[in-house]
Amino acid sequence: MKRNLLKAGLIAALAISNLGIAQEHQLDNFNPSDKRSINAFEPKKDSVTTFDHLRVKVGGAFALQFQGLSHENTATPVIVNGVNQNQLYKISNNFNLPTANLDIDVALYDGVNLHLRTFLSSRHHNETYVKGGYLQIDKLDFIQKDFLKDFMKYATIKVGQDELNYGDAHFRRTDNAYSLTNPFIAGNLLMDAYATFPFMEVYYRRDGFIGMVGASNGRLNQTATSGTAPSLYAKVGYDKQINQDLRVRLTGSIYNNANSSRLDFYNGDRAGSRYYFVMENTAATGASSLNSAKVVPDFVNKMTAVMINPFVRYKGLEFFGTYETTSGRNLAETDRRTYSQYSGELLYRFGKEDSFYFGGRYNQADGKLISGDKITVKRFNIGGGWFMTKNILAKAEYVNQKYDGYPTTSIYNGGQFKGYVIEAAIAF
Template identity: 70%
Template sequence: MKRNLLKAGLIAALLTATFGFAQEGKLDNLKPRDKRGLTVFENPKDTVSTFDHLRVKVGGAFALQFQGLKHENNATPVINAAGVNTNQLFDLGNNINLPTANLDLDVALYDGVNLHLRTFLSSRHHNETYVKGGYLQIDKLDFIQKGFAEDIMKYTTIKVGQDQINYGDAQLRRSDNAYAIMNPFVGNYLMDAYATFPFAEIYYRRNGVIVMGGVTNGKLNQTATGGTSPGIYGKIGYDKQVNEDLRVRLTGSAYNIARAPRLDFYNGDRAGSRYYFVMENTAATSSAQMRSGMVDPDFQNTLTSFMINPFVKYKGLEFFGIFESASGRNLTETERRTYNQYAAELLYRFGNDENFYFGGRYNKVDGKIITGEDISVDRYNIGGGWFMTKNILTKLEYVNQKYDGYPTTNIKSDGKFNGFMLEAVISF
């Protein structure tokens, strides 16, 4: 990790010396990655341009957790060929998780044209540095001709790349490896619709109305093979600052892909879960069992899903919700199964510039697993945080998660985990 951080520092110094640094750490049409971006969902559509030459913003994020969790189950012992009980739970202790780190490069290439690239320097899944994803964002077509289609582009944004697609608002508030400053709690949601796909998106935003349409092939790793149909998705919503105290946002998103040899929609987060080794067996490793505590519907061949997200902020009081329904099947199934997700998050932000907050989150997923059982998973979080500066956040939470309906031969049978998590985050 030290070698990766040294590389990042050398790259930052070279880019700064060569191209110049972005003033005040912000480029046009990109949201800040510190406290100022908390309630910003999609990148903003700035009305005033500050572009005068190619500029580079080098940013990053760091996150570290102290984990104090315990777990238990009531699964029937399953003995493998080596004589090991594969349903015996991992020996959890109070300790520090792997420190994670991101490197961000944001480049103003031209007036109204930006590039974003994120690299994971350290993450739970990989030991090596790797590119998470990136995109090109176009908010003006002046590179064709000054003022070209400006009446259309005044409200339109085009994004193309391989990165997380804009399905649902939950993925805009989640922890992305070390970039955890947007998430008021330590863990992400149980059923995490997040993956880095190749995509093209077109946005139209006017007077609070948001309309977005996108297309992707739904694949995390790209190969020139057949058997994949296009994935179509979209979002429609309304986001309005009603008055000085009240903001209201409501969006609905949908995603559909008819056929694919493999889908990574609900298991595409290569950075992994914050709750290390929960409900895993004694042979677990940090990279192989990286999604500990998450719910994967195991839809690998076809998928249709939609998500509704209300968001209300009145003074310091903040509410965010999820209703999601997903149906699909994997390669061995002929009939679709359905999973539903529900979540409600209530926070109160207070202090100078709302530097403190506390609140709770309830999250539930129910569905039918591939062996036919109806299962449900419930989690609630209670906690709070302190923004020491706009770039530094500390969080403390209590988490409690329970599993119901899993067969006795499954390690999650009558399973549960609970305890405290402490997380420190830096983002700039």
């Protein structure tokens, strides 16, 4: 108890002592944690520095939803120990668990920054835990003044254990309490390629060209008691502000893991889905149902994934798309299976400083289960939001998700959920 109070006191003291910095000083080559990060994608690369001494920026995020969803299925009863495993959990209109993040960003040296994110409250874990963090190097002056200056003018090196820069969809997803860059309340994409792996990434960006190569061990939880092969991934693309009204971006990403004893690529979000207890059975708990409404291909042993993301913004109208194909297998399989995903968002932002927006998103995932059944899951969202300030967002949406092709013994057979969700989000 005393230790927890001491920890809380130290965090509060740190936050208070750096409040002025958090409000007034944005660290070089980092995206701000507010409205300004909408459509920012990778942080800009700028060789101009404002570093004069070690700085600590303390920030955070908070989110709360009111959920009004209903669900149904036509699955055949499966009785285990007297309990029907295919009977859906009874859900009603109510508030979800409030979530909270703590962010610490540090300017350690000229061109060297640190990011750390801690989940204070999340659906999957009751306790506070570190989500991940990384070291970002934009200059090598700590080796020698102007060391590789011409190369580092365009290059960035990132090392840590955090989300990988695979695809562009992760820039628009909700990360526990941080949801300002996600125009919808949805639990991100149906196939949510997100996990906090140890990694090293090297970027080269010049005249709109984006190039990145990375390596990881593909493991969510680290241990020296079991081996694994390295995961290799890369991204190439082009991002250009053509004129004052038009911006165009197109990227392609690939990720490959040749061998792993546990690959949590599509189920690595420990914060859990934004839709609580939908399509879950009566035995579900907050931790066991973290993947509610998601599609998890169950590629544990081997996997290759490719994602293509176009983005176009013309004045207030913007389109963001995702095409993804992934193949792999689990430890018990000898042949690979394949899943595909398609998503398209169309939004219109308007008002003073684009404070309002509305739009829709269609998302579909097709794949083959281990049983051989071919399944399709479709989700449609329509909604909008209001940025009351650059740090405060209120948004609402209607969602309809349907499951097709699942066997009669699956809880998803004839499954569907629909309804509305309202969210209040703060980030700073």
